[in-house]
Amino acid sequence: MSTNSRLRTFGSREVGPGRPVYICGEIGINHNGELENAFKLIDVAAEAGCDAVKFQKRTPEICTPRDQWDIERDTPWGRMTYIDYRHRVEFGEDEYRQIDAYCKEKGIDWFASPWDTEAVAFLEKFGVPAHKVASASLTDDELLRALRATGRSVILSTGMSTPKQIRHAVEVLGSDNILMCHATSTYPAKAEELNLRVINTLEKEFPNVPIGYSGHETGLQTTLAAVALGATFVERHITLDRAMWGSDQAASVEPGGLTRLVRDIRTIESSLGDGVKKVYDSELGPMKKLRRVAGVVAEAEIAAAAGEPVTV
Numbered sequence: 001m002s003t004n005s006r007l008r009t010f011g012s013r014e015v016g017p018g019r020p021v022y023i024c025g026e027i028g029i030n031h032n033g034e035l036e037n038a039f040k041l042i043d044v045a046a047e048a049g050c051d052a053v054k055f056q057k058r059t060p061e062i063c064t065p066r067d068q069w070d071i072e073r074d075t076p077w078g079r080m081t082y083i084d085y086r087h088r089v090e091f092g093e094d095e096y097r098q099i100d101a102y103c104k105e106k107g108i109d110w111f112a113s114p115w116d117t118e119a120v121a122f123l124e125k126f127g128v129p130a131h132k133v134a135s136a137s138l139t140d141d142e143l144l145r146a147l148r149a150t151g152r153s154v155i156l157s158t159g160m161s162t163p164k165q166i167r168h169a170v171e172v173l174g175s176d177n178i179l180m181c182h183a184t185s186t187y188p189a190k191a192e193e194l195n196l197r198v199i200n201t202l203e204k205e206f207p208n209v210p211i212g213y214s215g216h217e218t219g220l221q222t223t224l225a226a227v228a229l230g231a232t233f234v235e236r237h238i239t240l241d242r243a244m245w246g247s248d249q250a251a252s253v254e255p256g257g258l259t260r261l262v263r264d265i266r267t268i269e270s271s272l273g274d275g276v277k278k279v280y281d282s283e284l285g286p287m288k289k290l291r292r293v294a295g296v297v298a299e300a301e302i303a304a305a306a307g308e309p310v311t312v
């Protein structure tokens, strides 16, 4: 762990205030069980400049309630039972070995949200840089304890959760290794239900925890607003095509949008600065030309004034 209590280690990178926003393209199950789709989505994320891609890892027999197993549904692969479908969209060890090798080749991190403790053990075999707790798992103490025991950084998503449940999850996980994400768990989420100021509420309530944002809205503006409000981690679902089959595709970002999102996040974070009022050297020319009453113009005085509290 870093000496700065609000920085977290994700593999070789530090995440938190003062560090570049860590941008994660959530593949989830938008690969529809096809490794080729996963590779294409990894390409899209790497080319857009994302730091990571993320998957969801479930042990179907544990995560699917027993009374749902035999319910039949139509899928692109024909009519099948729900448990067979859950297996159809789940990658196993061989596929994840290939994903791991491909991400290394592309220079992009990968990790996942384990939905059960067996999935935690599975992911641990790969030395992932972090784990994520999906909002749906925030109340699963057994899973949280297994994640804490890994000693890795854990991203805790807080959609569909009350403040009391969030505080309890933080107690179970401990606050030293977690990064918390504000989220609204509707797909797609309406702008008026994003409540982005919660990012600042969480910052105040958990002063030693970096705060991020996991978005399910359509469009990009509100995710950019989350960065302007201080999100240190951003996650959006990504897709090859929003019209593809699958429950998350419609609320996902397509390749062109992802490129713009990463570009604009980088611009916004560089524009936020350090909050210290100063006169830039580049402003001296316009100052000389435009200011009728000279005021303080000596460069030494300008340099000395940088960082002085502004009193109005």
Ligand SMILES: C=C(OP(=O)(O)O)C(=O)O
Binding pocket: 028, 055, 056, 113, 132, 133, 134, 135, 136, 157, 158, 159, 181, 183, 185, 214
């Ligand atoms: C659903 C997930 O997360 P979130 O709650 O942030 O959308 C996930 O990580 O699998």
